[in-house]
Amino acid sequence: MFKLETRNANLWYGEKQALKNISIGIEPNSVTSFIGPSGCGKSTLLRCFNRMNDLIENTKIKGEFLLDNTDIYDMDVYELRKKVGMVFQKPNPFPKSIFENVAYGLRIVGGKDRNEIKDKVELSLKNAALWDEVNGILNKPALSLSGGQQQRLCIARTLAIEPTVVLMDEPASALDPISTSKIEDLIYELKQKFTIVIVTHNMQQAARISNKTAFFYLGELIEFDNTDKMFTNPQNERTQNYVTGRFG
Amino acid sequence: MRRKEKLIEVLMICCSFVTILTTAGIILILTVETVKFFSEVSIIHFVTDTQWTPLFTEKHYGILPLLSGTLLTTTIAILFAVPLGLIIAVYLNEYASPRFTAFVKPILEVLAAIPTVVYGFFALQFVTPSLQKIIPDLNGFNALSPGLVMGVMIIPYITSLSEDSLRAVPRSLREASYGMGATRFQTAFRVMVPAASSGIIVSVILAVSRALGETMIVAIAAGQQPKLTFNPKESVETITTYIVQVSMGDVPQDSLEFKTIFAAGLTLFVFTFILNSLSYWTRSRFQNKYE
Ligand SMILES: Nc1ncnc2c1ncn2[C@@H]1O[C@H](COP(=O)(O)OP(=O)(O)OP(=O)(O)O)[C@@H](O)[C@H]1O
Numbered sequence: 121m122f123k124l125e126t127r128n129a130n131l132w133y134g135e136k137q138a139l140k141n142i143s144i145g146i147e148p149n150s151v152t153s154f155i156g157p158s159g160c161g162k163s164t165l166l167r168c169f170n171r172m173n174d175l176i177e178n179t180k181i182k183g184e185f186l187l188d189n190t191d192i193y194d195m196d197v198y199e200l201r202k203k204v205g206m207v208f209q210k211p212n213p214f215p216k217s218i219f220e221n222v223a224y225g226l227r228i229v230g231g232k233d234r235n236e237i238k239d240k241v242e243l244s245l246k247n248a249a250l251w252d253e254v255n256g257i258l259n260k261p262a263l264s265l266s267g268g269q270q271q272r273l274c275i276a277r278t279l280a281i282e283p284t285v286v287l288m289d290e291p292a293s294a295l296d297p298i299s300t301s302k303i304e305d306l307i308y309e310l311k312q313k314f315t316i317v318i319v320t321h322n323m324q325q326a327a328r329i330s331n332k333t334a335f336f337y338l339g340e341l342i343e344f345d346n347t348d349k350m351f352t353n354p355q356n357e358r359t360q361n362y363v364t365g366r367f368g
Numbered sequence: 369m370r371r372k373e374k375l376i377e378v379l380m381i382c383c384s385f386v387t388i389l390t391t392a393g394i395i396l397i398l399t400v401e402t403v404k405f406f407s408e409v410s411i412i413h414f415v416t417d418t419q420w421t422p423l424f425t426e427k428h429y430g431i432l433p434l435l436s437g438t439l440l441t442t443t444i445a446i447l448f449a450v451p452l453g454l455i456i457a458v459y460l461n462e463y464a465s466p467r468f469t470a471f472v473k474p475i476l477e478v479l480a481a482i483p484t485v486v487y488g489f490f491a492l493q494f495v496t497p498s499l500q501k502i503i504p505d506l507n508g509f510n511a512l513s514p515g516l517v518m519g520v521m522i523i524p525y526i527t528s529l530s531e532d533s534l535r536a537v538p539r540s541l542r543e544a545s546y547g548m549g550a551t552r553f554q555t556a557f558r559v560m561v562p563a564a565s566s567g568i569i570v571s572v573i574l575a576v577s578r579a580l581g582e583t584m585i586v587a588i589a590a591g592q593q594p595k596l597t598f599n600p601k602e603s604v605e606t607i608t609t610y611i612v613q614v615s616m617g618d619v620p621q622d623s624l625e626f627k628t629i630f631a632a633g634l635t636l637f638v639f640t641f642i643l644n645s646l647s648y649w650t651r652s653r654f655q656n657k658y659e
């Protein structure tokens with residue numbers, strides 16, 4: 121059984137079709153990478169899974185989108201987004217304290233118990249491998265952290281709502297190599313508890329961290345297979361060209 | 369060609385000097401006349417006496433009644449306009465379609481373009497009688513009605529500036545909030561409004577100083593009885609109304625009575641000056657938050 125699944129997914133931004141007949145199934149507790157040249161629809165597909173595209177005017181969406189075999193359009197959208205968390209390309213902490221950033225998700229569901237919130241904030245920061253660096257400065261503004269720390273804070277913020285899926289759209293593209301490797305280690309850890317889908321332009325990164333890789337081109341899913349196979353023995357010529365760096 | 373450019377530059381400098389000189393002139397006259405006033409009336413008296421009766425035979429020069437009238441009408445206006453103006457701003461920014469916002473904002477700004485004398489008349493002839501149906505003991509001249517009408521007048525200031533600063537909040541923050549399962553309402557009031565708070569505060573400060581200085585509406589509908597009261601049902605006189613009353617009346621120019629308006633004017637100026645500095649400070653302090 122798949123954790124996330126689309127069947128014949130199509131999406132239009134106005135007249136422009138960004139996703140064409142995409143059917144893909146994502147297994148639980150795995151890391152799946154979406155790769156492909158810029159503009160091929162990776163982010164668009166990712167944003168379908170938590171219905172973030174609903175926020176954009178003039179989009180038309182067709183096809184089936186399933187979370188745990190339930191149509192996500194039959195679910196309450198706010199509940200869906202609590203189960204399917206998202207980490208964005210650029211770190212986007214709220215202009216609040218470190219603590220309040222992580223507590224945000226708990227507060228919006230009406231969390232009032234101070235000790236419980238404190239415990240969950242701590243746990244989430246530990247899960248995001250940030251606790252040691254921010255313990256003791258939790259009341260400082262989140263924007264005073266470095267870019268890499270901010271991104272891990274955003275991950276902690278997402279983990280705090282206890283999602284089962286975490287979508288990451290190029291989470292390390294704005295970061296230095298050390299922060300990037302911290303995030304990669306983190307993703308590896310998180311796989312134990314979460315299902316992770318990550319968009320990346322970094323082939324080595326996809327090869328290092330993901331179980332499966334999907335290659336997209338001009339809105340179509342060209343190939344989807346185990347990561348080893350995708351990088352060593354892809355079936356499609358375009359995949360071959362892309363992963364070896366001959367185009368894209 | 370060179371000389372022409374030079375000439376243009378000189379002209380421009382002259383233009384900016386006109387405004388600087390005007391400001392300096394106003395402050396100078398205000399100060400000089402106020403100093404003269406305080407050579408005859410003690411400043412302690414001015415700030416502690418609870419009566420203001422310079423035009424009567426038994427003279428008192430306590431600014432407090434005028435100040436309370438000014439603050440009362442301003443407070444009513446602000447209490448009415450800030451929540452409403454902010455809610456409209458949030459609605460336009462978070463709920464309404466961009467096309468609707470583009471359509472409504474200019475219309476709203478027309479509210480600020482209505483001559484204040486029209487507002488004053490509206491307060492006296494329509495709002496007060498209507499309020500009297502609900503509050504029977506409301507005086508014909510009162511602080512409440514012009515306060516509310518002044519509130520309507522300043523709503524566009526608050527809405528327009530607040531909406532601008534809400535719009536300047538990076539998209540990514542909104543997405544982060546929605547991405548965590550927050551509702552529109554939660555996103556608007558827990559993320560967007562706090563993130564735009566510096567702009568919102570500036571808008572409120574500007575609205576306050578606009579209300580403090582507003583003359584026509586209160587002169588028409590609040591009455592001309594300096595009274596130290598915070599009861600909105602009663603008639604009050606604001607600093608601005610008093611200044612109009614004296615400068616339009618037949619008080620001799622070099623009398624102490626006439627000098628009272630400078631002391632009163634300077635008091636008002638001190639308040640608006642502090643508010644302007646505050647808004648300037650807020651703006652420069654938070655300007656680069658997202659850069
Ligand atoms: N909000 C939008 N309105 C209109 N068109 C859009 C919008 N977002 C994306 N598109 C278009 O849809 C297509 C797919 O975009 P998408 O962002 O999914 O690509 P991507 O694979 O994530 O690219 P990148 O690697 O550059 O992030 C692109 O052609 C893009 O121009």
Ligand SMILES: [Mg+2]
Binds near residue numbers: 163164289
């Ligand atoms: Mg993208």
